[in-house]
Amino acid sequence: MRRWWPFALLLLALAGLQFKLWLGEGALGEARVLEERVADQRRENARLQQRNDALSAEVEDLKSGEAAVEDRARSELGMIKPGETFYRVVEPAGATPPAAEAPRDAGEGGE
Template structure:
């Protein structure tokens, strides 16, 4: 009788260990899910920062003339009346051989 109880307990212990290491909710699966959750939290934090920056930019465009003026100057090349537009063109230097001296 004692051997039968011990055998049943050992079998139960083995079944629980198998479930712990290889079944649903095993250690490996829990660790993989925790890593996925951490990665998603990092992605969410990055996207929240981007969304906050975009919301601030939208607010600036709705309320402030400075942001609109900056966009008009940089993206559309507009200038105010009475201003003079100067374009600075950098001279292109021909490729020099390292062995020659100028």
């Protein structure tokens, strides 16, 4: 009769460990969810890093190049150089408006 006692104790310990593995705190399901969250966060970090790199390059370009400042002033603020003529094309009422209006040079030697 005493022979089954150690076997029963080992079986009970195994059942307890299996319960903890599958359903307890830090179980496999919870670990899988956490791995997915880490992967999502890594993708978001990579996307934001690319955005930061692009913004850093733009800042560097604006700091070092006068051409970039001029281009931005022309496209975003509608500024023109002295001697240039600005033309605005007005579309008919039913037409779709252009995406962006940019000033156009009157000639090559407009500086």
